[in-house]
Amino acid sequence: MRANKAPTLHQQIINDIEGNILSGTWPPGHRIANEMDLAQHYSCSRMTVNKALSQLAKANLIERRKKSGSFVTQPQAQSAVLEIHDIKSEVQSLGLHYGYTRASRVERTSTTIDMKNLELPDAGNVIEVIGKHYAGPGVFCLEERLINLAVVPDARDEDFVDAAPGPWLTSHIPWTTAEHLIKSVGANSHYAEALGVNPGTACLVIERRTWSHNGPVTHVRLTYPGDRHALVARFTPSDPTGKSSGI
Structure with missing residues (x-):
């Protein structure tokens, strides 16, 4: 069964960014706010933001470019989360x-x-x-x-x-x-x-x-x-x- 407790800030950041990407609100190439701005928005540490962005990058939803920031990659909608066979x-x-x-x-x-x-x-x-x-x-x-x-x-x-x-x-x-x-x-x-x-x-x-x-x-x-x-x-x-x- 799914847990009913509220998601952690780390998971909330992932959910919000992932949702904007998979819904098409943020198209490929969209530049995501920097770590400092995200930390301020979610009232959390930059370490929490960094951890969330690293997980999204590992799922190939975003690309992190040194000195440039984080950008939306071409989303692999289903396989990025769970593979559902046709x-x-x-x-x-x-x-x-x-x-x-x-x-x-x-x-x-x-x-x-x-x-x-x-x-x-x-x-x-x-x-x-x-x-x-x-x-x-x-x-x-x-x-x-x-x-x-x-x-x-x-x-x-x-x-x-x-x-x-x-x-x-x-x-x-x-x-x-x-x-x-x-x-x-x-x-x-x-x-x-x-x-x-x-x-x-x-x-x-x-x-x-x-x-x-x-x-x-x-x-x-x-x-x-x-x-x-x-x-x-x-x-x-x-x-x-x-x-x-x-x-």
């Missing part, structure tokens, strides 16, 4: 034909469950889109998505019949934060029928929430038959010697 590309990488069908699209006032999934403080209007992604003749995964219309009002004009909402959202709303929940479940009768598998079949479920600086954008639940999808992560130990890491 399902169509995943299927095509397997050498299989990709397909998509929309099962339903409903606009409604958010239910209690909707508010929990999107972390909405108050009830509002949402769109629920359910669709199936295909790899060849078989169902690759079932997508169940909520879109917060308060943050993405243009989604009201989209039917999402010809294409899934994920790529549309990626191209229209720069996101700043994402959260993944990954679990394994046995398919109940509903999911078994939707995925074309036997009841009880092991399925991989990925639930993802994304936020922009305007609030929650979307919550999506992707359910895959367990033998049709795998997650791969590569990482390095925090201690370069590996002594503090479990193997």
Whole structure:
């Protein structure tokens, strides 16, 4: 779960600058205020500002030039924060034909469950889109998505019949934060029928929430038959010697 405590000044500086970059408010080449001015603006030390700018530079969002200052680089929007794969590309990488069908699209006032999934403080209007992604003749995964219309009002004009909402959202709303929940479940009768598998079949479920600086954008639940999808992560130990890491 996300922590509810207020961000530190260091994180607040990162959030503010990152938001201006990913939203397009600060285009590539934009000169960022110097450390002294930022420290005065946030009422903090230059060391705190320097730490925040160094982290943004490490994420390739800004470029720090000696004696010139810090400038916005060409943003790598998604990969700078968290990589989110496009399902169509995943299927095509397997050498299989990709397909998509929309099962339903409903606009409604958010239910209690909707508010929990999107972390909405108050009830509002949402769109629920359910669709199936295909790899060849078989169902690759079932997508169940909520879109917060308060943050993405243009989604009201989209039917999402010809294409899934994920790529549309990626191209229209720069996101700043994402959260993944990954679990394994046995398919109940509903999911078994939707995925074309036997009841009880092991399925991989990925639930993802994304936020922009305007609030929650979307919550999506992707359910895959367990033998049709795998997650791969590569990482390095925090201690370069590996002594503090479990193997």
